[in-house]
Amino acid sequence: SPVWDTGLAVHALLEANLALDKAIMQKAADWLVERQILDVIGDWGANARGVRPGGWAFQYWNDYYPDVDDTAVVVMALHRVDPNRYSEAIERGAEWIIGMQSGNGGWGAFDKDNEHHFLQHIPFADHGALLDPPTADVSARCLSMLAQLGYGYEIEAVSR
Numbered sequence: 356s357p358v359w360d361t362g363l364a365v366h367a368l369l370e371a372n373l374a375l376d377k378a379i380m381q382k383a384a385d386w387l388v389e390r391q392i393l394d395v396i397g398d399w400g401a402n403a404r405g406v407r408p409g410g411w412a413f414q415y416w417n418d419y420y421p422d423v424d425d426t427a428v429v430v431m432a433l434h435r436v437d438p439n440r441y442s443e444a445i446e447r448g449a450e451w452i453i454g455m456q457s458g459n460g461g462w463g464a465f466d467k468d469n470e471h472h473f474l475q476h477i478p479f480a481d482h483g484a485l486l487d488p489p490t491a492d493v494s495a496r497c498l499s500m501l502a503q504l505g506y507g508y509e510i511e512a513v514s515r
Contacts, residue, residue, distance in 0.1 A: 356413040358390055362428040369435035384436040387411070387429050388444045392418045399455065402467040406454030409447035422464045423455050424493050427500040434503055449504055452497050453512045460515035461489025462497045 365383050368374040392408050397419030400406070410421030411429045430448040433441040457468045466487040501513055508514045 356425065357415070358387065358411050359413060359425050359428060361387060362411075362425065362432040365432040366428060366435055369432070380436045381440075384433050384441060387433065388441060391429075391444050391448065392421045393447065395419060397421065399466050402469065403454050406451060407447070409451030410455075411448070420465055421451075423452055423462050424464050424496055426452055427493075427496040431500050431503050445504070449500065449506075452500065453510075456497075456512050456515070457489045459489060461491075461494040463487035463489050464493050 361383050365374075365380055365387075369380065374380050390411055392410055392412060394408060395418040396408055399421070408421070410423065410426040412418065412421045413425050414420075426448050430445050430452070433445050433448075438445065452462070455467050456462055463469055464487055469487040498513065501510075506513050
């Protein structure tokens with residue numbers, strides 16, 4: 356995905372202090388900000404009532420299915436490029452991620468509290484595709500993002 360690849364590359368270059376051209380990093384960050392989904396509540400809204408949109412999607416033109424994983428990477432990248440310039444996008448992305456946290460404290464990629472294992476018994480439900488349970492890698496990325504933004508145990512999303 357161009358969104359994932361761009362966010363990950365920008366974040367890695369800045370983390371390693373290898374981004375020699377700040378203008379290129381800002382151009383990439385501007386490109387990412389243009390792809391933030393701010394006005395569409397997709398299927399995720401059924402389990403995350405009252406949460407405002409603010410994520411990024413893995414694919415182009417997939418506004419109904421942003422994902423927490425891409426969003427965390429993009430937020431970390433924007434924060435590394437310029438936390439002041441991109442503060443609105445960063446805050447909205449973090450707000451969306453916090454709102455997508457499952458009741459058990461973890462994060463799934465596309466949905467909140469989607470662990471209805473009885474769905475796996477439907478004949479066409481192969482590979483667990485109807486479920487989106489929290490996973491260690493996505494949850495760790497979300498916690499990394501929150502830590503980078505300065506959130507600590509004082510907020511419920513981290514302490515859970």
